[in-house]
Amino acid sequence: xxxxxxxxxxxxxxxxxxxxxxxxxxxxxxxxxxxxxxxxxxxxxxxxxxxxxxxxxxxxxxxxxxxxxxxxxxxxxxxxxxxxxxxxxxxxxxxxxxxxxxxxxxxxxxxxxxxxxxxxxxxxxxxxxxxxxxxxxxxxxxxxxxxxxxxxxxxxxxxxxxxxxxxxxxxxxxxxxxxxxxxxxxxxxxxxxxxxxxxxxxxxxxxxxxxxxxxxxxxxxxxxxxxxxxxxxxxxxxxxxxxxxxxxxxxxxxxxxxxxxxxxxxxxxxxxxxxxxxxxxxxxxxxxxxxxxxxxxxxxxxxxxxxxxxxxxxxxxxxxxxxxxxxxxxxxxxxxxxxxxxxxxxxxxxxxxxxxxxxxxxxxxxxxxxxxxxxxxxxxxxxxxxxxxxxxxxxxxxxxxxxxxxxxxxxxxxxxxxxxxxxxxxxxxxxxxxxxxxxxxxxxxxxxxxxxxxxxxxxxxxxxxxxxxxxxxxxxxxxxxxxxxxxxxxxxxxxxxxxxxxxxxxxxxxxxxxxxxxxxxxxxxxxxxxxxxxxxxxxx
DNA sequence: TCTCACACATG
DNA sequence: ACATGTGTGAG
Numbered sequence: 335x336x337x338x339x340x341x342x343x344x345x346x347x348x349x350x351x352x353x354x355x356x357x358x359x360x361x362x363x364x365x366x367x368x369x370x371x372x373x374x375x376x377x378x379x380x381x382x383x384x385x386x387x388x389x390x391x392x393x394x395x396x397x398x399x400x401x402x403x404x405x406x407x408x409x410x411x412x413x414x415x416x417x418x419x420x421x422x423x424x425x426x427x428x429x430x431x432x433x434x435x436x437x438x439x440x441x442x443x444x445x446x447x448x449x450x451x452x453x454x455x456x457x458x459x460x461x462x463x464x465x466x467x468x469x470x471x472x473x474x475x476x477x478x479x480x481x482x483x484x485x486x487x488x489x490x491x492x493x494x495x496x497x498x499x500x501x502x503x504x505x506x507x508x509x510x511x512x513x514x515x516x517x518x519x520x521x522x523x524x525x526x527x528x529x530x531x532x533x534x535x536x537x538x539x540x541x542x543x544x545x546x547x548x549x550x551x552x553x554x555x556x557x558x559x560x561x562x563x564x565x566x567x568x569x570x571x572x573x574x575x576x577x578x579x580x581x582x583x584x585x586x587x588x589x590x591x592x593x594x595x596x597x598x599x600x601x602x603x604x605x606x607x608x609x610x611x612x613x614x615x616x617x618x619x620x621x622x623x624x625x626x627x628x629x630x631x632x633x634x635x636x637x638x639x640x641x642x643x644x645x646x647x648x649x650x651x652x653x654x655x656x657x658x659x660x661x662x663x664x665x666x667x668x669x670x671x672x673x674x675x676x677x678x679x680x681x682x683x684x685x686x687x688x689x690x691x692x693x694x695x696x697x698x699x700x701x702x703x704x705x706x707x708x709x710x711x712x713x714x715x716x717x718x719x720x721x722x723x724x725x726x727x728x729x730x731x732x733x734x735x736x737x738x739x740x741x742x743x744x745x746x747x748x749x750x751x752x753x754x755x756x757x758x759x760x761x762x763x764x765x766x767x768x769x770x771x772x773x774x775x776x777x778x779x780x781x782x783x784x785x786x787x788x789x790x791x792x793x794x795x796x797x798x799x800x801x802x803x804x805x806x807x808x809x810x811x812x813x814x815x816x817x818x819x820x821x822x823x824x825x826x827x828x829x830x831x832x833x834x835x836x837x838x839x840x841x842x843x844x845x846x847x848x849x850x851x852x853x854x855x856x857x858x859x860x861x862x863x864x865x866x867x868x869x870x871x872x873x874x
Numbered sequence: 875t876c877t878c879a880c881a882c883a884t885g
Numbered sequence: 886a887c888a889t890g891t892g893t894g895a896g
Contacts, residue, residue: 408891410876495876548877563892876896877896879895884890
Protein backbone atom coordinates (compact mmCIF):
# COMPACT_ATOMS: atom_id res chain seq x y z
CA UNK A 335 0.00 0.00 0.00
CA UNK A 336 2.02 2.77 1.20
CA UNK A 337 5.25 2.67 -0.48
CA UNK A 338 6.56 5.27 1.70
CA UNK A 339 6.99 5.22 5.34
CA UNK A 340 6.02 7.99 7.50
CA UNK A 341 9.40 8.08 8.97
CA UNK A 342 10.98 8.35 5.63
CA UNK A 343 8.80 11.24 4.89
CA UNK A 344 9.95 13.20 7.78
CA UNK A 345 13.50 12.90 6.78
CA UNK A 346 13.25 13.68 3.21
CA UNK A 347 13.82 17.07 1.97
CA UNK A 348 10.54 18.65 1.46
CA UNK A 349 9.27 21.94 0.55
CA UNK A 350 7.19 23.33 3.25
CA UNK A 351 4.33 25.55 2.84
CA UNK A 352 3.05 27.32 5.75
CA UNK A 353 0.71 30.07 6.29
CA UNK A 354 0.21 32.24 9.18
CA UNK A 355 1.40 35.42 7.78
CA UNK A 356 5.02 34.95 7.93
CA UNK A 357 7.16 33.98 5.11
CA UNK A 358 9.46 31.22 5.68
CA UNK A 359 11.98 29.57 3.66
CA UNK A 360 10.94 26.16 2.84
CA UNK A 361 14.08 24.61 3.94
CA UNK A 362 14.14 21.20 5.29
CA UNK A 363 14.76 22.42 8.72
CA UNK A 364 11.91 24.73 8.74
CA UNK A 365 9.02 22.51 8.99
CA UNK A 366 10.51 20.69 11.82
CA UNK A 367 10.68 23.42 14.27
CA UNK A 368 7.83 25.56 13.40
CA UNK A 369 5.46 26.03 16.15
CA UNK A 370 1.92 26.11 15.26
CA UNK A 371 0.30 29.25 16.20
CA UNK A 372 0.39 28.95 19.90
CA UNK A 373 -2.25 31.22 21.06
CA UNK A 374 -5.00 30.00 18.92
CA UNK A 375 -7.18 27.21 20.04
CA UNK A 376 -7.62 25.13 17.03
CA UNK A 377 -11.12 24.30 17.77
CA UNK A 378 -12.41 27.74 17.86
CA UNK A 379 -10.94 29.45 14.97
CA UNK A 380 -11.46 27.54 11.83
CA UNK A 381 -10.15 30.18 9.60
CA UNK A 382 -7.05 30.32 11.56
CA UNK A 383 -6.57 26.71 11.13
CA UNK A 384 -6.40 26.84 7.48
CA UNK A 385 -3.71 29.36 7.76
CA UNK A 386 -1.77 27.20 10.07
CA UNK A 387 -1.72 24.30 7.76
CA UNK A 388 1.66 23.33 6.54
CA UNK A 389 2.20 21.23 3.53
CA UNK A 390 5.38 19.50 2.61
CA UNK A 391 6.04 18.02 -0.76
CA UNK A 392 6.96 14.40 -0.45
CA UNK A 393 10.00 13.18 -2.23
CA UNK A 394 11.13 16.62 -2.96
CA UNK A 395 14.61 15.49 -3.75
CA UNK A 396 13.33 13.35 -6.55
CA UNK A 397 11.16 16.13 -7.84
CA UNK A 398 14.18 18.35 -7.83
CA UNK A 399 16.15 15.93 -9.89
CA UNK A 400 13.47 15.94 -12.49
CA UNK A 401 13.01 19.63 -12.25
CA UNK A 402 16.63 20.30 -12.85
CA UNK A 403 16.48 18.25 -15.98
CA UNK A 404 13.19 19.72 -17.06
CA UNK A 405 10.37 17.50 -15.92
CA UNK A 406 8.24 15.92 -18.60
CA UNK A 407 4.99 14.10 -18.02
CA UNK A 408 3.55 11.79 -20.59
CA UNK A 409 -0.02 12.40 -21.51
CA UNK A 410 -2.02 9.79 -23.37
CA UNK A 411 -5.47 9.31 -24.60
CA UNK A 412 -6.23 6.79 -21.91
CA UNK A 413 -4.64 8.86 -19.20
CA UNK A 414 -1.21 8.56 -17.69
CA UNK A 415 -0.14 8.92 -14.12
CA UNK A 416 2.43 11.44 -13.14
CA UNK A 417 5.82 10.38 -12.02
CA UNK A 418 7.06 11.40 -9.63
CA UNK A 419 3.67 11.26 -8.12
CA UNK A 420 2.29 14.14 -6.21
CA UNK A 421 2.26 13.35 -2.53
CA UNK A 422 2.27 15.66 0.40
CA UNK A 423 2.58 15.59 4.11
CA UNK A 424 0.13 17.87 5.80
CA UNK A 425 0.32 19.20 9.32
CA UNK A 426 -1.34 21.94 11.25
CA UNK A 427 -4.87 20.96 10.53
CA UNK A 428 -7.50 20.85 13.15
CA UNK A 429 -7.83 17.11 13.72
CA UNK A 430 -11.55 17.30 13.95
CA UNK A 431 -12.27 19.62 11.15
CA UNK A 432 -13.10 18.19 7.79
CA UNK A 433 -11.19 19.22 4.75
CA UNK A 434 -11.26 18.50 1.11
CA UNK A 435 -7.95 18.14 -0.62
CA UNK A 436 -7.76 18.51 -4.31
CA UNK A 437 -5.34 19.36 -7.00
CA UNK A 438 -5.50 20.99 -10.34
CA UNK A 439 -2.90 21.66 -12.95
CA UNK A 440 -2.76 25.06 -14.46
CA UNK A 441 -0.75 26.45 -17.34
CA UNK A 442 2.54 27.78 -16.14
CA UNK A 443 2.76 30.28 -18.93
CA UNK A 444 1.32 30.99 -22.32
CA UNK A 445 3.92 29.30 -24.43
CA UNK A 446 4.13 26.26 -26.50
CA UNK A 447 7.46 24.50 -26.33
CA UNK A 448 9.69 22.41 -28.49
CA UNK A 449 12.72 20.42 -27.59
CA UNK A 450 15.62 21.47 -29.70
CA UNK A 451 19.28 20.97 -29.25
CA UNK A 452 18.64 19.10 -26.12
CA UNK A 453 16.77 21.87 -24.48
CA UNK A 454 13.34 23.29 -24.26
CA UNK A 455 12.60 26.37 -26.21
CA UNK A 456 9.58 28.48 -26.65
CA UNK A 457 7.89 27.56 -29.88
CA UNK A 458 5.03 29.91 -29.99
CA UNK A 459 1.91 30.79 -28.21
CA UNK A 460 0.08 28.28 -26.13
CA UNK A 461 -3.00 26.56 -27.32
CA UNK A 462 -6.15 27.57 -25.60
CA UNK A 463 -6.27 25.84 -22.30
CA UNK A 464 -8.24 22.75 -21.92
CA UNK A 465 -11.14 22.61 -19.65
CA UNK A 466 -9.56 22.78 -16.33
CA UNK A 467 -10.37 19.86 -14.19
CA UNK A 468 -9.81 19.22 -10.60
CA UNK A 469 -8.74 16.01 -9.03
CA UNK A 470 -10.31 15.67 -5.66
CA UNK A 471 -8.56 13.32 -3.37
CA UNK A 472 -10.79 10.30 -2.94
CA UNK A 473 -10.68 10.52 0.79
CA UNK A 474 -12.33 13.90 0.70
CA UNK A 475 -13.85 15.10 2.75
CA UNK A 476 -11.97 13.78 5.72
CA UNK A 477 -10.84 15.06 9.05
CA UNK A 478 -7.62 16.81 9.68
CA UNK A 479 -6.56 13.83 11.71
CA UNK A 480 -7.07 11.64 8.70
CA UNK A 481 -5.07 13.81 6.37
CA UNK A 482 -2.27 14.26 8.82
CA UNK A 483 -2.03 10.64 9.71
CA UNK A 484 -0.08 9.75 6.65
CA UNK A 485 1.04 10.98 3.32
CA UNK A 486 -1.68 12.29 1.10
CA UNK A 487 -1.16 10.75 -2.27
CA UNK A 488 -2.45 11.95 -5.57
CA UNK A 489 -0.68 9.23 -7.44
CA UNK A 490 -3.75 8.01 -9.18
CA UNK A 491 -4.36 11.27 -10.83
CA UNK A 492 -4.07 10.88 -14.58
CA UNK A 493 -3.21 13.23 -17.36
CA UNK A 494 -4.67 13.03 -20.80
CA UNK A 495 -4.43 14.84 -24.07
CA UNK A 496 -7.91 13.80 -25.05
CA UNK A 497 -10.01 16.89 -25.04
CA UNK A 498 -13.09 14.79 -24.83
CA UNK A 499 -11.83 12.57 -22.14
CA UNK A 500 -14.72 10.74 -20.55
CA UNK A 501 -12.88 9.60 -17.51
CA UNK A 502 -12.49 12.83 -15.76
CA UNK A 503 -8.77 12.87 -16.10
CA UNK A 504 -6.97 16.13 -16.19
CA UNK A 505 -6.75 17.39 -19.72
CA UNK A 506 -3.60 19.04 -20.92
CA UNK A 507 -2.11 20.20 -24.17
CA UNK A 508 1.06 18.53 -25.26
CA UNK A 509 4.27 20.53 -25.27
CA UNK A 510 2.96 23.03 -22.79
CA UNK A 511 4.23 23.82 -19.37
CA UNK A 512 2.06 23.22 -16.36
CA UNK A 513 2.03 23.71 -12.66
CA UNK A 514 0.24 21.37 -10.30
CA UNK A 515 -1.40 22.95 -7.31
CA UNK A 516 -2.85 21.64 -4.12
CA UNK A 517 -5.93 23.16 -2.59
CA UNK A 518 -7.19 22.54 0.86
CA UNK A 519 -10.76 23.46 1.48
CA UNK A 520 -12.33 23.44 4.83
CA UNK A 521 -15.38 21.30 4.65
CA UNK A 522 -16.70 21.33 8.07
CA UNK A 523 -20.35 20.83 8.15
CA UNK A 524 -20.78 23.91 10.16
CA UNK A 525 -18.83 25.89 7.74
CA UNK A 526 -19.44 24.36 4.43
CA UNK A 527 -17.84 25.85 1.49
CA UNK A 528 -19.45 29.02 0.52
CA UNK A 529 -20.43 29.89 3.99
CA UNK A 530 -19.19 32.78 5.85
CA UNK A 531 -16.15 31.26 7.32
CA UNK A 532 -15.15 28.93 4.64
CA UNK A 533 -11.61 29.18 3.63
CA UNK A 534 -9.21 27.36 1.47
CA UNK A 535 -5.55 27.46 0.82
CA UNK A 536 -3.58 26.83 -2.28
CA UNK A 537 -0.09 25.43 -2.21
CA UNK A 538 2.20 25.42 -5.15
CA UNK A 539 5.49 23.61 -5.29
CA UNK A 540 7.35 24.93 -8.21
CA UNK A 541 9.58 21.95 -8.48
CA UNK A 542 6.55 20.02 -9.63
CA UNK A 543 6.10 22.05 -12.77
CA UNK A 544 6.44 20.04 -15.94
CA UNK A 545 6.03 20.04 -19.66
CA UNK A 546 3.49 17.64 -21.04
CA UNK A 547 4.58 15.39 -23.86
CA UNK A 548 3.28 12.44 -25.77
CA UNK A 549 6.71 10.88 -25.77
CA UNK A 550 9.77 11.86 -23.84
CA UNK A 551 11.97 14.43 -25.39
CA UNK A 552 14.86 14.65 -23.01
CA UNK A 553 16.56 11.38 -22.44
CA UNK A 554 17.64 12.46 -19.03
CA UNK A 555 14.04 12.44 -18.07
CA UNK A 556 13.50 9.03 -19.57
CA UNK A 557 16.35 7.70 -17.56
CA UNK A 558 15.16 9.29 -14.37
CA UNK A 559 11.76 7.74 -14.90
CA UNK A 560 13.23 4.35 -15.59
CA UNK A 561 15.53 4.54 -12.64
CA UNK A 562 12.92 5.66 -10.22
CA UNK A 563 9.57 4.34 -11.32
CA UNK A 564 9.06 0.76 -10.21
CA UNK A 565 6.86 0.07 -13.17
CA UNK A 566 9.66 0.91 -15.52
CA UNK A 567 12.05 -1.43 -13.87
CA UNK A 568 12.08 -3.57 -16.90
CA UNK A 569 14.00 -0.96 -18.75
CA UNK A 570 16.72 -0.62 -16.25
CA UNK A 571 20.09 -1.69 -17.34
CA UNK A 572 21.57 -4.66 -15.66
CA UNK A 573 24.48 -2.75 -14.38
CA UNK A 574 25.53 -0.51 -17.08
CA UNK A 575 23.41 2.49 -16.90
CA UNK A 576 22.64 2.60 -20.53
CA UNK A 577 22.79 -0.94 -21.64
CA UNK A 578 19.89 -3.16 -21.36
CA UNK A 579 18.73 -6.30 -22.92
CA UNK A 580 16.00 -5.86 -25.36
CA UNK A 581 13.20 -8.13 -24.58
CA UNK A 582 11.29 -7.06 -27.53
CA UNK A 583 11.07 -8.45 -30.92
CA UNK A 584 12.82 -11.49 -29.72
CA UNK A 585 16.07 -9.73 -29.36
CA UNK A 586 18.15 -10.79 -26.52
CA UNK A 587 21.20 -8.78 -27.01
CA UNK A 588 22.18 -5.56 -25.44
CA UNK A 589 20.94 -2.55 -27.17
CA UNK A 590 21.23 1.12 -26.81
CA UNK A 591 18.21 3.08 -27.52
CA UNK A 592 18.05 5.86 -30.00
CA UNK A 593 17.41 8.25 -27.31
CA UNK A 594 20.45 7.19 -25.55
CA UNK A 595 22.54 7.67 -28.54
CA UNK A 596 21.06 10.95 -29.30
CA UNK A 597 21.39 12.00 -25.78
CA UNK A 598 24.95 11.05 -25.65
CA UNK A 599 25.78 12.96 -28.69
CA UNK A 600 24.36 15.99 -27.24
CA UNK A 601 25.12 15.21 -23.76
CA UNK A 602 27.16 17.69 -22.00
CA UNK A 603 25.46 20.93 -21.64
CA UNK A 604 24.70 22.32 -18.36
CA UNK A 605 22.82 25.19 -19.68
CA UNK A 606 20.55 27.31 -17.88
CA UNK A 607 21.15 28.39 -14.51
CA UNK A 608 18.03 28.56 -12.67
CA UNK A 609 17.80 31.16 -10.19
CA UNK A 610 16.36 30.83 -6.84
CA UNK A 611 13.82 33.36 -6.21
CA UNK A 612 13.98 35.00 -2.93
CA UNK A 613 11.17 34.09 -0.72
CA UNK A 614 8.54 36.59 -1.15
CA UNK A 615 5.51 37.12 0.78
CA UNK A 616 2.60 39.23 0.78
CA UNK A 617 -0.55 38.99 2.58
CA UNK A 618 -3.72 40.80 2.60
CA UNK A 619 -5.42 42.15 5.62
CA UNK A 620 -8.65 40.85 4.46
CA UNK A 621 -7.67 37.42 5.15
CA UNK A 622 -6.02 36.37 2.02
CA UNK A 623 -2.44 35.76 2.03
CA UNK A 624 -0.31 34.72 -0.73
CA UNK A 625 3.14 33.54 -0.12
CA UNK A 626 5.96 32.59 -2.20
CA UNK A 627 8.71 30.66 -0.69
CA UNK A 628 12.12 29.92 -1.64
CA UNK A 629 12.58 26.36 -2.39
CA UNK A 630 14.77 25.71 0.45
CA UNK A 631 17.63 24.91 -1.76
CA UNK A 632 20.68 26.46 -0.49
CA UNK A 633 21.48 29.57 -2.32
CA UNK A 634 25.03 28.78 -2.45
CA UNK A 635 26.11 25.76 -4.27
CA UNK A 636 22.94 24.95 -5.87
CA UNK A 637 22.28 27.87 -7.92
CA UNK A 638 22.12 25.60 -10.72
CA UNK A 639 20.20 23.13 -8.92
CA UNK A 640 17.31 24.81 -10.31
CA UNK A 641 18.55 25.20 -13.66
CA UNK A 642 16.46 23.19 -15.80
CA UNK A 643 16.02 22.58 -19.36
CA UNK A 644 13.10 24.76 -19.76
CA UNK A 645 12.62 28.36 -19.14
CA UNK A 646 10.93 29.06 -15.98
CA UNK A 647 10.14 32.07 -14.03
CA UNK A 648 10.27 30.95 -10.55
CA UNK A 649 12.26 28.01 -9.91
CA UNK A 650 11.62 25.78 -7.14
CA UNK A 651 9.71 28.07 -5.03
CA UNK A 652 6.59 27.40 -3.27
CA UNK A 653 3.64 29.55 -3.63
CA UNK A 654 0.97 29.60 -1.11
CA UNK A 655 -2.11 31.52 -0.69
CA UNK A 656 -5.03 31.31 1.47
CA UNK A 657 -8.46 32.66 0.97
CA UNK A 658 -11.06 33.30 3.44
CA UNK A 659 -14.37 33.45 1.93
CA UNK A 660 -16.23 36.07 3.67
CA UNK A 661 -19.53 35.97 2.28
CA UNK A 662 -22.60 35.79 4.18
CA UNK A 663 -24.56 33.51 2.14
CA UNK A 664 -25.65 30.03 2.48
CA UNK A 665 -23.41 27.16 2.33
CA UNK A 666 -23.07 24.08 0.36
CA UNK A 667 -22.88 20.69 1.67
CA UNK A 668 -19.78 18.80 1.19
CA UNK A 669 -20.68 15.28 0.95
CA UNK A 670 -19.18 14.29 -2.25
CA UNK A 671 -16.08 12.36 -2.56
CA UNK A 672 -15.01 12.32 -6.04
CA UNK A 673 -11.69 12.94 -7.52
CA UNK A 674 -12.15 14.91 -10.59
CA UNK A 675 -13.77 18.22 -11.07
CA UNK A 676 -13.43 21.00 -13.46
CA UNK A 677 -11.00 23.50 -12.26
CA UNK A 678 -10.38 27.10 -12.59
CA UNK A 679 -7.67 26.89 -15.02
CA UNK A 680 -9.42 26.73 -18.25
CA UNK A 681 -8.56 29.39 -20.56
CA UNK A 682 -11.04 31.81 -21.60
CA UNK A 683 -9.51 34.08 -24.01
CA UNK A 684 -6.38 35.07 -25.54
CA UNK A 685 -5.38 37.04 -22.63
CA UNK A 686 -5.63 34.22 -20.39
CA UNK A 687 -2.12 33.35 -19.84
CA UNK A 688 -0.78 36.58 -20.60
CA UNK A 689 -0.17 37.55 -17.29
CA UNK A 690 0.93 35.20 -15.15
CA UNK A 691 3.86 34.44 -13.39
CA UNK A 692 1.65 33.63 -10.75
CA UNK A 693 -1.01 31.94 -12.44
CA UNK A 694 -2.81 31.18 -9.48
CA UNK A 695 -6.26 32.12 -9.67
CA UNK A 696 -8.04 31.30 -6.61
CA UNK A 697 -9.84 28.55 -7.78
CA UNK A 698 -12.47 26.95 -6.26
CA UNK A 699 -15.92 27.18 -6.31
CA UNK A 700 -16.71 24.21 -4.76
CA UNK A 701 -20.14 23.27 -4.45
CA UNK A 702 -20.15 19.84 -3.46
CA UNK A 703 -22.70 17.47 -4.33
CA UNK A 704 -25.21 17.03 -1.80
CA UNK A 705 -24.74 14.61 0.77
CA UNK A 706 -26.72 11.81 -0.40
CA UNK A 707 -23.64 9.90 -0.36
CA UNK A 708 -21.91 9.59 2.76
CA UNK A 709 -19.68 6.87 1.79
CA UNK A 710 -16.58 7.02 -0.09
CA UNK A 711 -18.01 4.74 -2.62
CA UNK A 712 -20.67 7.14 -3.26
CA UNK A 713 -18.27 9.63 -4.46
CA UNK A 714 -16.26 7.69 -6.84
CA UNK A 715 -17.41 7.87 -10.29
CA UNK A 716 -19.27 5.41 -12.16
CA UNK A 717 -18.56 4.73 -15.70
CA UNK A 718 -15.04 3.92 -15.18
CA UNK A 719 -14.74 0.92 -17.26
CA UNK A 720 -11.36 1.87 -18.18
CA UNK A 721 -10.33 2.46 -14.70
CA UNK A 722 -8.96 -0.14 -12.58
CA UNK A 723 -11.50 -1.50 -10.30
CA UNK A 724 -13.19 1.76 -10.16
CA UNK A 725 -10.33 3.41 -8.54
CA UNK A 726 -9.88 6.60 -10.13
CA UNK A 727 -8.83 8.27 -7.13
CA UNK A 728 -5.62 8.30 -5.44
CA UNK A 729 -6.18 5.49 -3.20
CA UNK A 730 -8.07 2.44 -3.94
CA UNK A 731 -11.49 3.57 -3.38
CA UNK A 732 -14.67 2.42 -4.87
CA UNK A 733 -16.53 4.34 -7.40
CA UNK A 734 -18.69 7.22 -6.51
CA UNK A 735 -22.25 7.28 -7.12
CA UNK A 736 -22.79 10.88 -7.48
CA UNK A 737 -23.92 12.70 -10.32
CA UNK A 738 -23.01 16.23 -10.11
CA UNK A 739 -22.08 18.65 -12.63
CA UNK A 740 -20.63 21.87 -11.74
CA UNK A 741 -19.61 24.86 -13.47
CA UNK A 742 -17.49 27.56 -12.19
CA UNK A 743 -15.49 30.39 -13.33
CA UNK A 744 -13.00 32.64 -11.88
CA UNK A 745 -12.01 35.95 -12.98
CA UNK A 746 -8.51 36.85 -13.49
CA UNK A 747 -6.73 39.11 -11.33
CA UNK A 748 -4.01 41.49 -12.03
CA UNK A 749 -0.63 40.27 -12.04
CA UNK A 750 0.81 42.15 -9.25
CA UNK A 751 -1.95 42.49 -6.92
CA UNK A 752 -2.54 41.18 -3.60
CA UNK A 753 -5.03 38.57 -3.07
CA UNK A 754 -8.12 39.48 -1.40
CA UNK A 755 -11.32 37.82 -1.28
CA UNK A 756 -14.13 39.93 -0.38
CA UNK A 757 -17.58 39.59 -1.31
CA UNK A 758 -19.11 36.46 -2.38
CA UNK A 759 -22.50 35.73 -3.36
CA UNK A 760 -23.74 32.41 -3.99
CA UNK A 761 -26.72 30.44 -4.68
CA UNK A 762 -27.55 27.12 -3.35
CA UNK A 763 -26.37 24.19 -5.17
CA UNK A 764 -29.20 22.40 -6.80
CA UNK A 765 -30.33 19.41 -5.04
CA UNK A 766 -30.74 17.42 -8.10
CA UNK A 767 -27.11 17.41 -8.56
CA UNK A 768 -26.96 14.52 -6.36
CA UNK A 769 -29.10 12.39 -8.22
CA UNK A 770 -28.88 11.25 -11.57
CA UNK A 771 -28.95 14.05 -13.78
CA UNK A 772 -28.22 13.39 -17.28
CA UNK A 773 -25.11 15.09 -17.93
CA UNK A 774 -24.92 17.22 -20.91
CA UNK A 775 -22.92 15.87 -23.55
CA UNK A 776 -19.97 17.82 -24.33
CA UNK A 777 -18.34 20.88 -23.39
CA UNK A 778 -18.31 23.39 -25.99
CA UNK A 779 -15.24 24.67 -24.77
CA UNK A 780 -15.49 27.53 -27.03
CA UNK A 781 -12.07 28.05 -26.46
CA UNK A 782 -10.88 31.46 -26.41
CA UNK A 783 -13.59 33.76 -26.36
CA UNK A 784 -15.79 33.70 -23.50
CA UNK A 785 -17.82 36.39 -24.87
CA UNK A 786 -20.81 34.29 -24.83
CA UNK A 787 -20.64 32.59 -21.69
CA UNK A 788 -22.31 29.46 -21.24
CA UNK A 789 -25.72 30.22 -20.05
CA UNK A 790 -25.62 30.10 -16.42
CA UNK A 791 -27.40 27.20 -15.09
CA UNK A 792 -30.49 27.93 -13.26
CA UNK A 793 -29.04 27.07 -10.05
CA UNK A 794 -25.67 28.14 -9.74
CA UNK A 795 -23.33 29.09 -7.19
CA UNK A 796 -21.62 32.25 -7.72
CA UNK A 797 -18.88 33.58 -5.71
CA UNK A 798 -17.67 36.94 -6.35
CA UNK A 799 -14.53 37.95 -4.80
CA UNK A 800 -12.61 41.00 -5.01
CA UNK A 801 -9.70 41.07 -7.17
CA UNK A 802 -6.51 40.21 -5.69
CA UNK A 803 -3.09 41.37 -6.24
CA UNK A 804 -0.33 38.98 -6.71
CA UNK A 805 2.25 39.07 -4.14
CA UNK A 806 5.29 40.05 -5.78
CA UNK A 807 5.68 41.59 -8.97
CA UNK A 808 8.69 40.24 -10.35
CA UNK A 809 9.57 38.35 -7.41
CA UNK A 810 11.63 35.68 -8.75
CA UNK A 811 11.75 36.61 -12.24
CA UNK A 812 14.74 34.83 -13.31
CA UNK A 813 13.39 34.58 -16.71
CA UNK A 814 11.94 37.70 -17.95
CA UNK A 815 11.02 36.05 -21.06
CA UNK A 816 8.36 34.18 -19.43
CA UNK A 817 5.85 36.69 -18.57
CA UNK A 818 2.60 36.27 -17.70
CA UNK A 819 0.50 35.17 -15.04
CA UNK A 820 -2.80 33.97 -15.88
CA UNK A 821 -5.14 36.73 -16.18
CA UNK A 822 -8.03 34.69 -16.35
CA UNK A 823 -9.17 31.67 -14.86
CA UNK A 824 -12.43 30.17 -14.63
CA UNK A 825 -13.26 26.90 -13.33
CA UNK A 826 -15.76 24.38 -13.86
CA UNK A 827 -16.18 21.61 -11.55
CA UNK A 828 -17.02 18.28 -12.77
CA UNK A 829 -19.00 15.74 -11.02
CA UNK A 830 -19.44 12.29 -12.00
CA UNK A 831 -22.60 10.56 -12.01
CA UNK A 832 -23.55 7.69 -9.99
CA UNK A 833 -22.05 4.55 -10.89
CA UNK A 834 -24.46 3.63 -13.45
CA UNK A 835 -22.73 1.12 -15.53
CA UNK A 836 -24.46 1.72 -18.69
CA UNK A 837 -24.20 5.36 -18.82
CA UNK A 838 -20.70 5.41 -17.99
CA UNK A 839 -18.35 7.09 -20.20
CA UNK A 840 -20.59 8.48 -22.72
CA UNK A 841 -22.66 10.27 -20.33
CA UNK A 842 -19.78 11.80 -18.96
CA UNK A 843 -18.60 13.15 -21.98
CA UNK A 844 -19.12 16.44 -20.82
CA UNK A 845 -17.96 18.38 -18.06
CA UNK A 846 -17.59 21.70 -18.66
CA UNK A 847 -15.90 24.64 -18.41
CA UNK A 848 -16.27 27.80 -19.66
CA UNK A 849 -16.21 30.99 -18.32
CA UNK A 850 -18.37 33.72 -19.10
CA UNK A 851 -16.48 36.30 -17.42
CA UNK A 852 -14.41 38.85 -18.96
CA UNK A 853 -10.85 38.85 -18.13
CA UNK A 854 -10.86 42.30 -16.96
CA UNK A 855 -13.30 42.14 -14.24
CA UNK A 856 -11.97 43.14 -11.00
CA UNK A 857 -13.66 40.34 -9.36
CA UNK A 858 -13.67 36.68 -9.49
CA UNK A 859 -16.70 34.78 -10.13
CA UNK A 860 -17.23 31.25 -9.34
CA UNK A 861 -20.20 29.66 -10.70
CA UNK A 862 -21.40 26.24 -10.60
CA UNK A 863 -24.34 24.49 -11.93
CA UNK A 864 -25.46 22.16 -14.57
CA UNK A 865 -24.55 22.95 -17.98
CA UNK A 866 -24.49 21.32 -21.23
CA UNK A 867 -21.58 20.84 -23.18
CA UNK A 868 -21.06 21.35 -26.71
CA UNK A 869 -19.93 18.67 -28.95
CA UNK A 870 -17.00 20.18 -30.40
CA UNK A 871 -13.74 21.35 -29.36
CA UNK A 872 -11.69 23.34 -31.40
CA UNK A 873 -8.63 22.00 -30.49
CA UNK A 874 -6.11 22.40 -32.87
C1' DT B 875 3.69 14.32 -33.31
C1' DC B 876 0.99 10.92 -31.89
C1' DT B 877 -0.82 6.08 -31.27
C1' DC B 878 -0.56 1.42 -30.57
C1' DA B 879 0.70 -3.44 -29.21
C1' DC B 880 4.14 -5.24 -26.70
C1' DA B 881 7.21 -7.28 -22.72
C1' DC B 882 7.84 -6.57 -18.29
C1' DA B 883 6.90 -4.35 -13.98
C1' DT B 884 3.85 -3.78 -9.48
C1' DG B 885 0.42 -5.16 -6.38
C1' DA C 886 -3.87 -15.34 -12.09
C1' DC C 887 -5.42 -10.91 -12.93
C1' DA C 888 -5.55 -5.93 -13.46
C1' DT C 889 -2.97 -2.31 -14.55
C1' DG C 890 1.31 0.96 -14.82
C1' DT C 891 5.91 1.40 -17.61
C1' DG C 892 8.82 2.96 -21.88
C1' DT C 893 9.60 1.11 -26.57
C1' DG C 894 9.72 1.64 -31.35
C1' DA C 895 7.26 0.84 -35.60
C1' DG C 896 3.78 2.93 -38.11
